[in-house]
Amino acid sequence: MNFIIVLAALCFLMFVAYRGYSVILFAPVAALGAVLLTDPTLVAPMFTGLFMDKMVGFIKLYFPVFLLGAIFGKVIELSGFSKSIVSSIINLVGRKRAMLSIVAVCGVLTYGGVSLFVVVFAVYPFAAEMFRQSDIPKRLIPGTIALGAFTFTMDALPGTPQIQNIIPTTFFKTDIYAAPWLGMIGAVFVLLAGLGYLEWRRRQAAASGEGYGSNLVNEPEPFEHEKLANPFIAILPLVLVGVMNKVFTAGIPGLYGKTHSFIPAVVGKSAPVVQEISKIAAIWAVEGALLVGIAAVFVFAGKVVIARFAEGSKAAIAGALLASMNTASEYGFGAVIAALPGFLVVANSLSAIPNPLVNEAITVTALAGITGSASGGMGIALAAMADSFIQNAQAAGIPLDVLHRVASMASGGMDTLPHNGAVITLLAVTGLTHRVAYKDIFAITLIKTAAVFVVITAFYLTGIV
Template sequence: MFFAYRGYPVIVFAPIFTLLAVILSGLALLPSYTETFMTNAANYVKSFFPIFLLGAIFGKVMEMSGAAASIAQSIVKALGSRRAILAVVLACAILTYGGVSLFVVAFAVYPFAAAIFREANIPKRLIPGTIALGAFTFTMDALPGSPQIQNIIPTNYFGTDAYAAPVLGTIGGIMVFAGGMLWLERRRKQAEAAGEGYGEGHINEPEINREEKYPNIWISLLPLALVLVFNYLLSRGVWTVTEWYDPELLKKNFNIANVKTVASSWALIIALTVGILTALLINLKQVQTKLAAGLTAAAMGALLAIFNTASEVGFGNVVKTLPGFKMIQGWILGASEHPLVSEALAVNVLAGITGSASGGMSIALEVMGKQYLQIAQAAGISPELLHRIASMASGGMDTLPHNGAVITLLAITGLTHRQSYKDIFAITVVKTLTVFILAFAISIF
C-alpha cells in the first residue's frame, strides 16, 4: 500500500514484496515466483487481456471521433446550469455504461463539467466527486449489462453473465445514485450558504472551442447502444454464444469444461468490436489522421492496466500458499455465516489494500471464489447473487487515496486530495454501505 501510494509501479513491486513474503515464511523462493506468481499472472492475462485491449481502443476511438465529447456536451446543455451536478453525473454514467473506459470519460467530461460549474458558480472542488459518482460507481458494476471489466471478471468464476442478478443490481444502482446525489447537492448548498463560488486561481482550467463541431448526439450514442445490444443478444438473446460450439469439442480440444465461464468474455469481445467499427465510421476523416497514435496509446494503456492487475493476482495467489494466510482466510470466512456478507467483506478489504477494483476482486475470487460458490450452492443461493455482490463490492473501498483512478482524476482536474478527496470518499462510503445493506438484507430473508 505504501509503495502504491507513493506512485511506484505495481508491476515491479508486487513480485518484490511477493518474494519478501515467501522469504519471511521460509518457503521455496524461485518456485513460488516462476510457478505460482507467474503462472497465475499469465492465466489472468490470458483470460482478460482482450477485454482490456478492446475496451481501451473503444474508449480512445470514441474520444478521437468526438463522439464522447458530443454526448457530454449535449447532456450538459440540455440540463443546464441549474442541474449542473446531475448533468455531469448523467454524462459520465451514459458513457461508462456504454463501455467507454473510466479514464476516457474523465478526460471527455471534465471540460464541460468545468464550464457548467463555473456558470452555475458551484465550487470546482466538487467536480471530482461528481465525476466519480457518475463513472466509478453504479454504471461500472451495479447496473446489469455493464461492459466494464469489474462486471465481467466474476463471470469466469461463477459461470454467470454480465446481466447477473438484474433486480438486485438495479436496486443497488438506484441507492448509490440517490445517496451520492443527496451528498453532492448538500455540499453544493453548504457552499452556496457560505458564499463560496467556483473559485479563482485554479490550474488545468480547460478551454472549450465554442466553434468546434461535434458529431450528432444520436449518431454518437449509436456505438454505445450497439455494444449494449450485441452484448445482450450474445449473452442471453437469440444469438447466445453458448450454443455456437459443440460442448464436447470445447472440452476435448480447448479444455473448456463449462462454456459459461468464457461466454461473457466472448460476447463482449464481439460487442466491443462492433462498437469500435461503428465509432470509427462516425468521423472517419478526423480519426484517420491520429489513428496510429491513438491505437498505440490505447494499447499501452491496456498493457499497463492488465499487467498491474495480473501482478496483484499473482501476489494474491502466492500469499494464499503462505502459512499465515490460513488465519486471515479463516477470519474472513468466519466474519459471517452468510457467503454474500463474507464475500462483500473480502472484496472490499482487498480492493482497498490494492487500490484497485479489478485487482482486489480478482484476488478475492482467485483465492476464495470456489469456496464461496460451494457454500452458496449448499445454501441454495444463486451464483448470480455472488456475482453482483462481488462486482459491486469491488467498487467500494477501492477508491482510497492511493487508487490510480482517483490520482488520475485529481490530476486531470488540477485539484488535490486535500481539496476534493472528502467528496470522493463520501461516494465511496455510500457505495460500500449499499453493498453491505443489500448483502445483509439477502442474508436475513
C-alpha cells in the same frame, strides 16, 4: 506473525500506490517480501509459478479489451463526438448536473455489459469535456466515474452482466436476477448517497473559487472544428457497443458450442488447440462490440479521425499498456497473498462471525480489499466458505438469493482500496494521482460498503427479497 506479514504487505502496497509509485514495480516487491518473511525458499517458485503466471494470464485474456477500449475512447474524442454529446447533455440537463450525466452514462454502459475498464476509457473524454465546460474541478472526475461504473450497476442492480454478479451463481445455484428488491434498495441507496456526496464536494469547490484546473496531464485534445456532429450520430457508437455486446454474448456460444478446437497448420504442431467457450465468450463479445463501435466512428467521421489517428493512437496504446500492466501486477499480488498462511488466518478468523449475512459480507469485502480485486476476493471467499455460508443460512431460514446479493455487493465494497487495479487504471487514464483524487473514490467506497449492511438490515426488518 503470518497475519502481520500479510497485513504489512497490504499496507506497504497501499502506501506506495498512494504516494504515486508504480504498482508494476512494487506489487511484486510487496508480494515477494511477504513470501520472503514467510518462507525464503519459496520466493523464486512463487514469483515464476504464481505471480508471473497470474499476471501473464490476466494480460493474455484482457489486454485486447484494454487496447480496444482505449482506441474506442480516443476515436470518440478525435471525431468530436464527445464534445457533441457533452454539449447536448449540458443543454438538456444544465451545467450544474454534469456529474449526474456522467454517472448515468457510466451506469448505462456498465449495466449493458461493457467492462468497467472499457467504460473508464470510453467515458473519460466526455467527462473531461463536460467538467471543463461546467468549470467543475477535474479532480472530481474519478469519483464520479467510480460511482457510475464501480458501484450499483456492477453488482447491486439485478440482472447486471458484470462478473461480480455472475460468480455467486455457480456457488448458490441462483441466477443474475437474485434478490431483485434488495438489489434495487442497495442501488438506490448508493446512487442517492453518492450523488449527494459529489454535489457537496462540487459546491465546496465552487464556494472556494476552484475551477476545472490548469497544467493538467492526459487532457483530451480539443476538437477544432466548429461544426459539431449530430448528437444522435455521435452517441450511436456507444449504443452500438452496448447492443452488440448483448448480441455477441448471446450468439457466440450458439455459434461455437461449449468448446472449440482447431489444429494449427504448422509442421510439428499437430496437437489441437482446445478452448472452453464459456470462459472466453464474454471477452470475445466485448472485443467484437468495441470493434463495431470503432468502425462506426470511422464510417461517420473517418476524415476527421484519420487526420490525427497516428498520434492519437500512440497515446491510446501507451495508456492501455500502462493500465493493463498495473492491473495485471495487482492480480499477481492478490494470487501470492492468497497463497500465504497468513491469508488463511484471516479467512478462518472471519468465519467466526455469528450472523450468516454479516459473516458473509465482512468476509467477502475484507478478502476483496486484501487482494485488491472484487472478483478475486469473492472467488476466494466463496471457494473456501460457500458450503458454510449455505449451511448457516439454511439453518436461519435465509434464502440463497439473499446470500447471492450480499456476496455480490460486498465484493464491490472495500475492493477499491488504493492498490485496486481499477482505481489505478482510472487515475492513470485521467492523469491524476491518489493524493489529488483518491479521497473521493474512498468516500464512494465507504458508501458502497455501507449499502451492503443497509440491504441486510432491510431483509431482517421486512423479509423482502
